[in-house]
Ligand SMILES: Nc1ncnc2c1ncn2[C@@H]1O[C@H](COP(=O)(O)OP(=O)(O)OP(=O)(O)O)[C@@H](O)[C@H]1O
């Protein structure tokens with residue numbers, strides 16, 4: 001019965017309660033939606049970076065991590081590692097890579113690049129670069145004459161070349177001599193990270209090993225894609241203990257900024273929502289104080305007839321919680337609607353696209369939030385209501401019934 | 409044994425510098441089934457006395473035994489529970505919870521006493537019928553007249569099955585028709601169900617209905633006498 005009295009009490013001053021409820025709803029709408037945009041952007045960046053750049057896990061010769069010399073390859077070759085990976089069910093695919101720095105030159109310009117010597121069929125199971133080649137931009141190691149190379153859109157612009165143009169890679173071979181080779185652009189890819197696109201070129205592993213003067217097929221890096229990303233840590237541990245001579249890194253270690261983005265985003269969102277709720281909490285405190293002041297006599301009467309302090313407190317606390325929760329639920333519903341809608345359509349920041357791509361972000365934002373966020377937020381909203389009721393309730397409990405019921 | 413026994417009750421208020429002796433050595437006993445009016449000029453201490461008996465305030469000196477318990481010694485927490493279980497209150501105004509219907513207002517106090525819903529609904533209905541509001545049980549206080557609201561308050565006071573009912577100027581805000589109506593109901597409850605009423609009033613027509621009249625002046629009892637109620641023609 002106290003619950004229903006509390007609920008009815010908040011609608012006694014309909015206008016005043018509606019104003020607080022709307023303030024809470026709009027405050028949360030703004031907060032949740034900006035959180036969703038932030039979270040969506042960061043998730044998207046992480047997802048794209050993992051599926052295009054870092055994969056989930058990478059294995060290297062530990063020396064290679066410190067100094068990317070061609071001679072620091074994985075001594076055993078990739079076959080024994082592949083044999084182990086084959087037995088791990090949560091691993092989806094892997095790709096061995098020869099990887100080193102080179103100069104890329106066209107008739108017009110020259111620029112430093114990272115050469116990724118890969119097995120096209122293995123690589124396409126690990127990264128999605130192959131799918132980021134547009135219909136008119138050639139293909140993933142398909143057709144054409146000459147030794148194929150796949151390059152990024154940004155590099156094409158820098159070198160002022162086109163599809164089927166020839167570019168020259170110059171680098172040191174295994175003996176430390178300067179060498180090089182001519183490649184024909186068979187495909188041009190484009191991710192949303194223009195720095196990555198300018199930096200990374202893909203060539204056949206056997207083609208490049210020949211040019212390096214290696215006796216056999218080398219691997220500097222083995223990139224692993226997980227079927228079940230939640231298993232990453234476990235597989236990392238397993239691989240590290242199986243291959244103690246190699247260094248096994250997960251994507252957060254490979255790209256620490258990316259890892260930080262992922263880890264701190266949640267903390268940041270809660271902090272952000274916490275500040276909004278704190279501000280809204282003061283609005284609730286104010287409303288509740290007014291409501292209690294108006295009802296001094298009624299509260300005194302309730303205490304006089306035998307409503308104890310706990311129940312009075314409960315009633316006032318419930319009023320405060322109902323206020324915040326009503327606003328909270330409306331805000332959450334509105335924000336969910338807006339988030340779901342914009343996730344469907346995407347938010348296209350067309351005019352800022354170039355700037356976004358320079359820092360590695362997709363210019364079309366897809367807001368996203370998970371269920372946990374909403375559950376935790378609802379708990380936070382209730383908590384805010386409870387917190388906001390403490391001071392007003394204390395004021396109410398200090399009323400002395402004899403004073404409150406006296407007729408002046 | 410008396411249901412209420414008051415000895416040497418004293419209470420002073422300190423209003424800035426001036427000390428006001430609101431009660432100055434009150435000795436009184438009340439028996440079950442009384443229908444007693446407390447009268448006296450404004451400021452004579454009627455409200456103060458009723459608040460002391462009701463456990464809403466504490467005296468400076470003296471004892472108030474209710475059913476053998478000295479309520480002046482109870483902690484404020486125990487006192488709230490004591491009020492809930494033993495004393496019925498009817499105030500001059502602001503008796504009811506505005507957001508609840510007449511029926512729910514009567515039920516509310518039984519809810520505080522943890523009486524099961526079915527029992528309290530039945531009792532609330534019976535009580536509202538007995539105060540003549542059987543047809544208004546679903547009305548909120550704002551839809552009831554002042555007299556009807558006071559009758560709901562009487563029903564609410566009865567609902568908790570108290571030892572007695574204290575009413576501080578229950579008819580002060582009522583017109584003469586409603587006053588007569590409310591008094592009639594109180595008399596009938598007293599007569600038929602031995603409900604004990606102790607009420608204060610300024611209204612001579614109300615005083616005349618009492619079976620006992622206590623007159624206060626300057627915090628002292630100056631008259632305490634039996635009264636044969638005037639029977640209306
Ligand atoms: N809270 C208080 N603070 C200071 N003085 C008070 C307080 N309550 C009552 N008094 C004083 O105590 C005296 C008795 O007051 P009380 O209200 O009991 O009188 P009363 O007989 O009920 O008067 P009325 O007929 O006007 O209701 C008065 O002089 C009053 O001014």
Ligand SMILES: [Mg+2]
Nearest residue numbers: 454455456576
């Ligand atoms: Mg008075």
